[in-house]
Amino acid sequence: MFTVKPLPSAETAHEALAIGLFEGAEAWSGLAGEYDSRLGGQLSRLRKEGDISAKRGRVAVVHPLLPTGAKRLYFVGLGKKEELTFERLREVFGRLFRTWKQAKRAEAAIVLDTFATETVDPNEAAHALAEAYYLATYEFPGYKQKKSEPDGALESLTVHTEADAAEIEASLFVGSVYGKATNSARTLVNTPGNLLTASDLADYAVKLADRYDFDYEILGKEEMERLGMGALLAVNQGSTQPPKLIVLKYQGKEQWEDVIALVGKGVTFDTGGYCLKPRDSMIDMKTDMAGAAAVLGAMEAIGELRPEQNVLAVIPATDNMISGQALKPDDVITSLSGKTIEVRNTDAEGRLILADAVTYAKQHGVSYIIDVATLTGGVIVALGTDKTGAMTNNEALFEQLLEASMETGEFIWRLPITEKDRERVRSSKIADLNNSPGREGHAIMGGAFIGEFAEDTPWVHLDIAGTAATKKDSDLGPAGATGVMVRTLAAFVERFE
Ligand code: BES
Ligand code: MN
Numbered sequence: 001m002f003t004v005k006p007l008p009s010a011e012t013a014h015e016a017l018a019i020g021l022f023e024g025a026e027a028w029s030g031l032a033g034e035y036d037s038r039l040g041g042q043l044s045r046l047r048k049e050g051d052i053s054a055k056r057g058r059v060a061v062v063h064p065l066l067p068t069g070a071k072r073l074y075f076v077g078l079g080k081k082e083e084l085t086f087e088r089l090r091e092v093f094g095r096l097f098r099t100w101k102q103a104k105r106a107e108a109a110i111v112l113d114t115f116a117t118e119t120v121d122p123n124e125a126a127h128a129l130a131e132a133y134y135l136a137t138y139e140f141p142g143y144k145q146k147k148s149e150p151d152g153a154l155e156s157l158t159v160h161t162e163a164d165a166a167e168i169e170a171s172l173f174v175g176s177v178y179g180k181a182t183n184s185a186r187t188l189v190n191t192p193g194n195l196l197t198a199s200d201l202a203d204y205a206v207k208l209a210d211r212y213d214f215d216y217e218i219l220g221k222e223e224m225e226r227l228g229m230g231a232l233l234a235v236n237q238g239s240t241q242p243p244k245l246i247v248l249k250y251q252g253k254e255q256w257e258d259v260i261a262l263v264g265k266g267v268t269f270d271t272g273g274y275c276l277k278p279r280d281s282m283i284d285m286k287t288d289m290a291g292a293a294a295v296l297g298a299m300e301a302i303g304e305l306r307p308e309q310n311v312l313a314v315i316p317a318t319d320n321m322i323s324g325q326a327l328k329p330d331d332v333i334t335s336l337s338g339k340t341i342e343v344r345n346t347d348a349e350g351r352l353i354l355a356d357a358v359t360y361a362k363q364h365g366v367s368y369i370i371d372v373a374t375l376t377g378g379v380i381v382a383l384g385t386d387k388t389g390a391m392t393n394n395e396a397l398f399e400q401l402l403e404a405s406m407e408t409g410e411f412i413w414r415l416p417i418t419e420k421d422r423e424r425v426r427s428s429k430i431a432d433l434n435n436s437p438g439r440e441g442h443a444i445m446g447g448a449f450i451g452e453f454a455e456d457t458p459w460v461h462l463d464i465a466g467t468a469a470t471k472k473d474s475d476l477g478p479a480g481a482t483g484v485m486v487r488t489l490a491a492f493v494e495r496f497e
């Protein structure tokens with residue numbers, strides 16, 4: 001896909017060549033200046049008249065109509081130099097790739113160095129470029145008999161730079177891995193529930209494990225019964241699809257110690273159970289395994305990048321259905337930890353299956369736990385659809401995750417869990433815990449409930465109910481699944497100390 005080359009001259013042939021422009025930079029620099037003089041100052045004129053603009057996000061195409069050089073020049077506005085961030089650059093690149101996709105450009109080139117600043121160096125720009133390419137051009141194939149128009153995806157991009165080619169290639173690789181892993185998660189989440197059951201999710205995980213040489217284990221219903229995973233089994237009771245506990249093990253250190261558990265909610269469809277969702281709220285509940293998808297996406301990135309870390313991925317997978325066997329409100333169940341739970345609401349199923357997954361991770365000697373789940377509508381009310389809610393029992397661990405999220409541009413915001421919150425999840429007259437102590441602060445109730453199972457193992461809970469899918473197209477992807485937290489989890493694991 002990417003070829004790294006030194007800077008071109010204004011005579012080098014290109015189908016399309018992209019050049020970045022910063023606001024306020026008076027004269028044309030380098031290559032653009034050469035083109036401007038070859039064109040007798042016409043680029044300057046276009047810029048004066050606003051046809052070419054340095055405003056961030058503007059893309060202008062110019063056909064130089066010269067006997068040599070680029071057939072098309074794409075001027076890409078970057079705004080003020082001192083305001084450019086990695087995140088903004090990624091968006092600008094996304095816009096450029098969408099422009100090329102619409103124009104069905106198969107081949108293009110970019111002068112990478114014109115997009116770099118003191119704060120976003122050419123290596124970071126290369127990472128942003130590759131990541132943006134995969135994110136922006138993603139499409140879910142879908143199931144229409146009539147295939148849509150060939151999508152005009154770019155096939156090769158030449159990256160021109162003065163920087164060290166091997167380093168730029170390495171950055172392009174990391175960006176590509178992040179982008180592709182995010183897209184894998186998007187596809188899992190966009191897949192409807194009838195075509196992605198717990199068993200299908202397990203098959204996918206096994207393929208991933210084979211590809212990256214992870215140890216794995218898939219626990220079926222009998223093993224769960226034998227171990228006493230009463231909470232995961234309870235949620236699955238109403239289903240004709242068997243539950244799976246998916247476990248992947250990546251060992252990047254000599255010793256199996258300091259293990260990070262990544263736990264992802266894998267509800268392949270959430271009807272709500274007997275506390276049935278109203279029909280409008282049930283739409284899109286195929287996305288209720290986005291936590292599982294984030295973990296699998298992160299494991300793909302980890303499999304590619306092979307950091308010196310130990311990771312245990314644990315995914316409890318089932319759908320949440322009704323039948324004569326299904327879990328009912330008022331039922332009391334016994335979780336793997338031994339803690340009993342009064343089920344007040346069968347639609348608060350995520351925390352039940354996560355309870356057993358977190359306990360399983362602890363029983364396998366993990367030192368840190370990150371869980372990711374489309375857990376509550378409450379987090380959408382609290383934070384909207386562009387911020388992931390976070391809760392924790394450990395400041396230091398949370399700080400590291402926050403740092404990773406700031407690098408990847410995936411916003412997370414912390415909600416508190418207080419002693420009073422813990423009292424509320426323990427407020428059952430007949431069991432240890434109550435799975436739904438009321439609407440007030442219910443994103444926090446979800447987190448606090450899972451925290452009862454993490455106990456004193458350092459733990460962060462990420463509620464992605466608002467961020468896992470979007471209704472709007474953006475420069476970095478179409479409406480639908482976002483693949484949120486794949487990159488943050490991967491970046492967190494890579495840098496963890
Ligand atoms: N899967 C839902 C949460 C959800 C809502 C995800 C909207 C994505 C978009 C979860 O299982 C659920 O039903 N939560 C309930 C909890 C309540 C019953 C305590 C909710 O948020 O209403
Ligand atoms: Mn639910």
Ligand code: ZN
Binds near residue numbers: 267270288349350
């Ligand atoms: Zn759910």
